[in-house]
Amino acid sequence: MKIVADENMPLVESLFQELGEVVRLPGRSMTADDVKDADILLVRSVTKVNEALLSGSKVKFVGTATIGTDHVDLDWLAAQGIGFANAPGCNAHSVVDYVISALICLCQDENKDITDLTVGVVGAGNVGSRLVHRLRKLGVEVKAYDPFLEDDSLPLTSFEEVIGCDVVSLHVPLTEDTDYPTYHLIDEDVLRRMNRDAILINSARGPVVDNAALKQHLILCTEFKAVLDVWETEPEVERELLDLVDLGTAHIAGYSLDGKYKGTFQIYSQICHFLGLPNRKQLSQMLPEPDLVQVGFAKGSVFEEVFPRLVQVAYDIRRDDRALRRAVLRSANISEAFDLLRKNYPTRREFSSLSVKMRRNDSANSPKFEAAGFKVKVKN
Ligand SMILES: NC(=O)c1ccc[n+]([C@@H]2O[C@H](COP(=O)([O-])OP(=O)(O)OC[C@H]3O[C@@H](n4cnc5c(N)ncnc54)[C@H](O)[C@@H]3O)[C@@H](O)[C@H]2O)c1
Numbered sequence: 001m002k003i004v005a006d007e008n009m010p011l012v013e014s015l016f017q018e019l020g021e022v023v024r025l026p027g028r029s030m031t032a033d034d035v036k037d038a039d040i041l042l043v044r045s046v047t048k049v050n051e052a053l054l055s056g057s058k059v060k061f062v063g064t065a066t067i068g069t070d071h072v073d074l075d076w077l078a079a080q081g082i083g084f085a086n087a088p089g090c091n092a093h094s095v096v097d098y099v100i101s102a103l104i105c106l107c108q109d110e111n112k113d114i115t116d117l118t119v120g121v122v123g124a125g126n127v128g129s130r131l132v133h134r135l136r137k138l139g140v141e142v143k144a145y146d147p148f149l150e151d152d153s154l155p156l157t158s159f160e161e162v163i164g165c166d167v168v169s170l171h172v173p174l175t176e177d178t179d180y181p182t183y184h185l186i187d188e189d190v191l192r193r194m195n196r197d198a199i200l201i202n203s204a205r206g207p208v209v210d211n212a213a214l215k216q217h218l219i220l221c222t223e224f225k226a227v228l229d230v231w232e233t234e235p236e237v238e239r240e241l242l243d244l245v246d247l248g249t250a251h252i253a254g255y256s257l258d259g260k261y262k263g264t265f266q267i268y269s270q271i272c273h274f275l276g277l278p279n280r281k282q283l284s285q286m287l288p289e290p291d292l293v294q295v296g297f298a299k300g301s302v303f304e305e306v307f308p309r310l311v312q313v314a315y316d317i318r319r320d321d322r323a324l325r326r327a328v329l330r331s332a333n334i335s336e337a338f339d340l341l342r343k344n345y346p347t348r349r350e351f352s353s354l355s356v357k358m359r360r361n362d363s364a365n366s367p368k369f370e371a372a373g374f375k376v377k378v379k380n
């Protein structure tokens with residue numbers, strides 16, 4: 001059996017080598033010729049999987065180690081009887097960590113506490129629902145909109161209410177042919193209906209926001225803030241737009257090691273099932289021990305003071321923002337630089353890999369640390 005896999009997918013050899021020959025290729029430039037004699041194709045979001053790539057090939061199963069599936073022609077695969085799996089939820093906590101780090105960073109700039117903000121979440125699936133729960137437990141007022149869900153546990157509200165929040169965070173798939181398409185969901189009209197000093201966070205897909213309209217809005221409305229992890233022209237990034245946003249990163253919101261490993265592992269499990277083989281591997285044995293496993297604070301520390309520092313120790317979004325700005329400034333080929341940042345992304349761990357050690361007397365705040373995603377160890 002031949003398995004063709006994106007060169008940027010971790011764990012492939014450890015998991016798949018015993019199933020067949022593994023060939024690694026750059027995902028963005030994969031061609032029909034590259035995959036014609038493959039049985040299994042393993043991709044990430046940068047490979048367009050469609051008739052043009054697979055027609056006439058031997059491929060019987062496609063796995064994408066991502067949450068998003070907008071790069072895959074699912075109808076065509078189904079019509080051909082080609083098996084398919086994505087990795088729902090694999091990097092959801094990683095994206096929530098990213099959003100929390102962005103909020104902490106912007107609050108610090110304005111001397112605010114995260115609980116001073118109301119947050120509107122658009123799309124309450126794997127990422128959005130986790131964000132809602134984690135922020136609410138932190139004491140943040142959160143509103144969520146999702147026309148496809150009836151979830152009493154959230155609860156949900158209207159689009160208009162959500163875009164009226166101080167922060168609007170997008171967690172929808174990129175869609176065009178549904179009752180509620182998300183292509184250019186945030187356009188000039190919606191931007192005008194948002195608060196003048198709102199913060200827009202897009203870690204979903206670039207075209208969910210009309211980037212030209214956003215650029216104009218940021219020029220006209222200087223109090224408005226934007227955090228972009230995804231770009232309409234990706235891997236190209238428009239220099240002028242990057243200069244206008246408060247935080248800009250290279251589509252790495254989901255790039256924790258935990259999220260990436262889970263993505264490959266979920267696909268592996270689905271392929272074992274497809275092939276009728278037992279899955280004898282365990283992800284927990286493959287994830288390396290994090291460099292930093294535990295942090296402690298001085299006796300009597302105030303939660304509101306230590307929490308922002310803890311978030312930045314766990315994951316500081318400013319590092320990724322600086323890396324993208326530097327790459328865009330220095331490089332003649334921005335697309336290449338964008339992809340290189342993603343290929344060589346430094347190891348980042350989910351907040352859940354870090355334990356906060358505290359004395360029993362200080363443990364009243366342990367639910368808040370847990371809500372934020374950290375583990376807590378209470379000692380006497
Ligand atoms: N930047 C990154 O690294 C990164 C990482 C993970 C996911 N993503 C993107 O984020 C998206 C969301 O991820 P997820 O795991 O939560 O997906 P999901 O499928 O679990 O949830 C998406 C939710 O959006 C809702 N939705 C669809 N259209 C909507 C609309 N018009 N308005 C409001 N809600 C709508 C759906 O009903 C669903 O509940 C993915 O599709 C992917 O494109 C990006």
Ligand SMILES: O=C(O)[C@H](O)[C@H](O)COP(=O)(O)O
Nearest residue numbers: 044045046066067068254255
């Ligand atoms: O949809 C997803 O899961 C994310 O957008 C994913 O992290 C994108 O990463 P890529 O597949 O491009 O490496």
